[in-house]
Amino acid sequence: MKKFRLMTYPYVAWISVLIIVPMILIILYAFTVGGNDVATFRFSFANFQRFVTDAVFMEVLGRSLYIAFITTVLCLFLGYPVAYVISKAGDKHNLILILLITLPTWINMLVRTYAWMGILQDGGLFASILLVFGIEGVEMMHTNFAVILGMVYNFIPFMILQIHTSLAKMDTSLLDAASDLGASKKQAFLRVTLPLSAPGIISGITLVFLPAVSSFFIPKLLGGGQFVLVGNVIENQFLVAGDWNFGSAISLIMAAVIMLLMFLTRKVEKKTSMSGGED
Amino acid sequence: MEKKKGISSKVIIIISLLFFYLPIVYIIIFSFNSSRSLTSFGGFSLRWYQKMFADKNMIESLLYTIIVAILATIISTVAGTITSIGLSKSKRVLQSMVENVNSFPVMNPEIVTAIGLLMFFSALTVRKGFGTMLIAHIMFCIPYVMLSVSPKLKSLDPNLTDAALDLGATPFQALTKVIVPQIKPGIISGALIAFTMSFDDFIISYFVTGNGVQNISILVYTMSKRINPSINALSTIIIAIITIVLLVVKFSPAARTIKDGATSGGSNKARYIVLGVVVAAVIAGCGAGISALGSKSRDDAIAKYGSDTLKFYNWGEYIGEDVIENFEDEFGVKVICEYFDSNEMMYTKIQSGESYDVLVPSDYMIERLIASDYLMELDLSLIPNLSNVAEGCRNLDFDPDNTYSVPYFWGTVGIVYNTEKVPYEELEEKGFSILKDTKYKGRIFMYDSERDSFMIALKSLGYSMNTNNMDEIMEAYEWLLDLNNTMAPVYVLDEVIDSMSNGIKDMAIVYSGDATVILDENEDMGYFMPYEGTNLWSDGMVIPKNAQNPLLAHEFINYILTYEASYDNSATVGYASSNEEVLLEMSGPEGMFEENEAYLPRMGYEKDEIFRDDPVLKKTLSELWIKVKAVN
Numbered sequence: 001m002k003k004f005r006l007m008t009y010p011y012v013a014w015i016s017v018l019i020i021v022p023m024i025l026i027i028l029y030a031f032t033v034g035g036n037d038v039a040t041f042r043f044s045f046a047n048f049q050r051f052v053t054d055a056v057f058m059e060v061l062g063r064s065l066y067i068a069f070i071t072t073v074l075c076l077f078l079g080y081p082v083a084y085v086i087s088k089a090g091d092k093h094n095l096i097l098i099l100l101i102t103l104p105t106w107i108n109m110l111v112r113t114y115a116w117m118g119i120l121q122d123g124g125l126f127a128s129i130l131l132v133f134g135i136e137g138v139e140m141m142h143t144n145f146a147v148i149l150g151m152v153y154n155f156i157p158f159m160i161l162q163i164h165t166s167l168a169k170m171d172t173s174l175l176d177a178a179s180d181l182g183a184s185k186k187q188a189f190l191r192v193t194l195p196l197s198a199p200g201i202i203s204g205i206t207l208v209f210l211p212a213v214s215s216f217f218i219p220k221l222l223g224g225g226q227f228v229l230v231g232n233v234i235e236n237q238f239l240v241a242g243d244w245n246f247g248s249a250i251s252l253i254m255a256a257v258i259m260l261l262m263f264l265t266r267k268v269e270k271k272t273s274m275s276g277g278e279d
Numbered sequence: 280m281e282k283k284k285g286i287s288s289k290v291i292i293i294i295s296l297l298f299f300y301l302p303i304v305y306i307i308i309f310s311f312n313s314s315r316s317l318t319s320f321g322g323f324s325l326r327w328y329q330k331m332f333a334d335k336n337m338i339e340s341l342l343y344t345i346i347v348a349i350l351a352t353i354i355s356t357v358a359g360t361i362t363s364i365g366l367s368k369s370k371r372v373l374q375s376m377v378e379n380v381n382s383f384p385v386m387n388p389e390i391v392t393a394i395g396l397l398m399f400f401s402a403l404t405v406r407k408g409f410g411t412m413l414i415a416h417i418m419f420c421i422p423y424v425m426l427s428v429s430p431k432l433k434s435l436d437p438n439l440t441d442a443a444l445d446l447g448a449t450p451f452q453a454l455t456k457v458i459v460p461q462i463k464p465g466i467i468s469g470a471l472i473a474f475t476m477s478f479d480d481f482i483i484s485y486f487v488t489g490n491g492v493q494n495i496s497i498l499v500y501t502m503s504k505r506i507n508p509s510i511n512a513l514s515t516i517i518i519a520i521i522t523i524v525l526l527v528v529k530f531s532p533a534a535r536t537i538k539d540g541a542t543s544g545g546s547n548k549a550r551y552i553v554l555g556v557v558v559a560a561v562i563a564g565c566g567a568g569i570s571a572l573g574s575k576s577r578d579d580a581i582a583k584y585g586s587d588t589l590k591f592y593n594w595g596e597y598i599g600e601d602v603i604e605n606f607e608d609e610f611g612v613k614v615i616c617e618y619f620d621s622n623e624m625m626y627t628k629i630q631s632g633e634s635y636d637v638l639v640p641s642d643y644m645i646e647r648l649i650a651s652d653y654l655m656e657l658d659l660s661l662i663p664n665l666s667n668v669a670e671g672c673r674n675l676d677f678d679p680d681n682t683y684s685v686p687y688f689w690g691t692v693g694i695v696y697n698t699e700k701v702p703y704e705e706l707e708e709k710g711f712s713i714l715k716d717t718k719y720k721g722r723i724f725m726y727d728s729e730r731d732s733f734m735i736a737l738k739s740l741g742y743s744m745n746t747n748n749m750d751e752i753m754e755a756y757e758w759l760l761d762l763n764n765t766m767a768p769v770y771v772l773d774e775v776i777d778s779m780s781n782g783i784k785d786m787a788i789v790y791s792g793d794a795t796v797i798l799d800e801n802e803d804m805g806y807f808m809p810y811e812g813t814n815l816w817s818d819g820m821v822i823p824k825n826a827q828n829p830l831l832a833h834e835f836i837n838y839i840l841t842y843e844a845s846y847d848n849s850a851t852v853g854y855a856s857s858n859e860e861v862l863l864e865m866s867g868p869e870g871m872f873e874e875n876e877a878y879l880p881r882m883g884y885e886k887d888e889i890f891r892d893d894p895v896l897k898k899t900l901s902e903l904w905i906k907v908k909a910v911n
Contacts (some may be wrong), residue, residue, distance in 0.1 A: 003450045007365030008373065011358065011421070015380050018418045022395025023383060056906045082295045085288040096525070097292065098471070103521055104299045105475040107306065107514045108499050114506060115302035117774065118309070118318035122783055125305075142769045153298070157475075161468040166430055168464040199430030207426055207472070210386035225727030225770025226763070228909040231388045238390045239623050240729070241901035242894060251391045258386050259379065 029248035047249030057233070061254065064230040065261075067144075067219070068212035071151040075159040075208045076201065078152070083163035084193075087170075098164060101157050113150055113221050120146050120222070146222040151212055159204040166200025167193070202265065213258060214251075230254050303518065310511035316800070317506055318777050331509035331516075336616060337498060339572050341513065342565040343409070344494040348477040349562060351416035356470040358417070359424030364458055366425075367432040381422035389482035392419065394627075397486040401631045407489030415487045416480065420473035427469030431462040485624075489633050491590070491615035501595035501618035505776050505796070577611045584831040588613045591835070592628075592635040594818070595620060597688075597854075599847025606838050612831060629653055634825045636832040641818050645684045646677040646892040648821065654683045655822045661833035664840035669859040671882040672817050676889050684819035685836050686857035688848070690791035690880050691815055691887065692731055693808040695798070700785045703805070710809035711739040714786065720766050724778065724787035727770035729904030730890060730897070731788065731814065732759055738811040738886075745891045752899065759907045770908060779804060790816075792854030794877035799853070806877035812886025817857075855880050 033044045051057045086097045119125045120140040178188040216231035237247030314321030366374050384392050400411050443453040481496035499510055580587035595618040603614050619625040622644040648654050672689040734744040736755035776793050780800040794806045822832045845858035856862045865872045872878035
């Protein structure tokens with residue numbers, strides 16, 4: 001057992017250097033003012049104050065969390081059946097189906113998003129299809145619909161992969177046992193399959209929600225510039241306004257909010273896995 | 280019952296595959312498009328395939344992308360799996376600590392991780408390039424692998440390992456024979472996600488790489504002016520290759536015997552050996568490809584300039600088709616091209632100590648680079664072609680005697696309008712305030728940039744666009760807010776070129792060079808420069824102080840000013856040339872842009888201004904601009 005623990009140390013050293021040290025630099029920026037040059041630092045809470053006291057920024061953060069939440073929920077409910085079906089497809093088709101789902105993600109995200117723009121725009125593919133049914137003048141580009149469609153498209157493969165992972169190689173004797181004991185299919189699913197896939201669901205949610213909160217290319221292209229999300233604001237501070245201090249502060253605030261949310265989710269996870277744990 | 284279930288499963292699979300592949304089919308179709316548009320089909324052609332294969336830069340980037348993605352995937356999968364297993368046997372405290380630290384790169388916007396790593400690598404003064412990019416990719420891939428592997432470990436019965444150990448297995452055997460087979464689905468999906476993340480990464484890669492090492496994402500995202508459809512061709516080829524590989528793996532006899540062996544449990548080893556050989560061959564092939572593309576050193580050039588390579592840092596898609604190649608042939612040198620998509624992006628890299636020979640920043644950024652003492656004074660005796668430069672873009676305010684910079688492209692900002700929908704007289708009468716005419720509500724594209732938007736508001740109110748008088752700025756802010764609330768405009772960036780070429784809206788704020796392209800593709804469109812004055816801008820070539828090869832840099836600048844290079848540049852990109860002869864020829868009778876009112880900038884109009892650099896003002900405007908857009 002001890003030997004296995006040793007395998008953790010190299011990674012702890014690695015993240016200390018490559019994640020924690022750069023993170024400390026960002027924290028340093030967040031708590032100081034006076035430009036991007038380390039030499040002219042002055043300690044200050046001004047960046048945080050600026051964010052918290054301005055209703056617009058709080059609104060932007062709220063909107064980002066909301067969009068990410070919707071995206072995550074949709075990915076979960078649309079992704080679960082797909083993952084379930086794939087995991088039942090048998091060893092022969094399993095890997096091929098998983099690869100088929102992953103393959104589109106190897107095409108550049110920007111290129112795929114441009115394709116969606118072509119499909120959604122006025123006179124594009126969807127508009128032409130709607131026209132066949134006599135529906136005209138539906139604006140799809142630069143709407144919530146377009147943004148969420150783009151986000152779900154981009155993130156759902158991660159959800160499917162994670163859920164599939166937890167369903168694959170699941171001990172099917174448990175299901176047999178359940179049905180032997182008189183459980184209906186629905187009961188067996190709710191009492192056995194679902195709790196067993198809970199770890200996969202949680203890591204799927206993590207993999208979709210965390211990057212979705214800060215994503216900005218998709219909202220920018222499909223939603224237009226008026227779709228200001230926290231990722232755009234942070235990117236803007238670094239790459240346009242040149243205010244690294246404020247940008248760092250926003251990213252810390254966002255990180256803190258997300259950590260809190262994740263902490264709460266883990267609590268829920270513990271509860272559900274406890275209730276399903278007796279099987 | 281069973282049959283019904285089979286059908287509904289098939290329906291789910293088919294619908295989801297349709298969803299996943301709809302954009303992919305779209306990309307494949309548009310890779311055969313004869314026009315440049317990414318959203319309207321002009322006819323069948325193979326030109327983008329030709330262009331792609333002729334583009335050394337693109338092929339080289341593809342090879343780097345593949346090598347980095349494969350290595351990062353292998354290393355991060357192995358490291359992530361090992362760490363996860365170790366962690367599952369460790370104390371809770373350590374587990375949650377590592378989990379929390381891991382979530383930072385996943386949830387932070389990439390730019391935050393990128394800036395952190397950039398500062399870190401710069402502080403260590405390591406040479407940026409392949410190594411730093413690979414390290415960064417491994418860094419952000421491992422958390423994804425661990426997120427995929429850990430749930431599988433959590434549902435693993437801990438007694439299994441104990442049983443194996445009790446039965447006399449060594450820890451290594453317990454690991455490879457008991458644990459790994461149980462968590463294999465997690466490892467596979469971790470590896471797939473790692474590969475995706477690495478293959479598609481832009482911002483982190485951009486800031487940690489250097490010295491000409493680029494991946495495909497960097498190329499795509501820095502195609503600032505317009506995405507080049509050869510990317511569609513490249514994507515199609517990638518899809519084709521992967522499909523072929525998958526088919527071979529599934530149906531070839533060799534694969535089948537290996538597979539049979541694997542299911543019977545016998546020759547797992549053989550399978551891994553084959554896989555290992557294939558991966559090694561791919562990496563070796565890519566490596567060989569890269570070294571074949573990099574040509575031998577040229578002694579003549581070294582004798583004359585002290586070196587045979589020039590590092591050129593330019594906007595994406597901002598140079599003539601053959602300019603670089605012709606320069607390389609004529610002077611017997613090699614040019615390494617890197618690209619940026621905003622002035623600030625470029626400035627961040629310069630600040631971090633990266634060295635380039637020639638840059639092409641915009642007006643206000645040249646002013647900032649001069650003020651920060653990053654630029655070298657040009658030796659004008661080495662640039663005799665300076666005499667070719669058009670009067671209108673010479674000696675501009677930010678560099679009055681062209682001491683540091685030589686103009687590259689220049690132009691104005693104006694309104695592209697649909698001549699069928701918007702009468703010219705109305706534009707002439709109202710100027711920029713036509714953007715607030717509710718007749719055109721929902722029919723307007725604004726350009727998503729704080730400086731250009733405030734320019735419009737300030738000009739419309741009759742103020743200078745360089746004002747730092749807060750009252751005037753707040754008045755402009757109210758003007759923009761009012762526009763936002765009454766007109767429902769959409770704020771776009773360079774996708775405006777495609778959208779206006781397709782006539783999606785009636786009016787759009789556009790840079791003159793992009794307007795030239797729009798007018799060229801859609802004859803209903805016109806370009807108008809309001810009487811209130813507008814932004815006269817100019818991008819210039821400069822040489823940084825830390826340039827490795829200033830002599831060759833001067834030669835390059837001089838070459839760009841020649842008639843041939845300037846013509847190619849302007850004809851390809853559509854922006855106004857800094858070369859007077861080219862400018863007059865293109866806009867003159869029989870010229871390429873004779874009928875195109877967007878091409879030739881307005882010269883000598885006193886209300887037109889050039890942006891001056893004011894970092895404090897820029898921060899203020901950027902914050903106000905977010906507020907304008909975010910109010911809903």
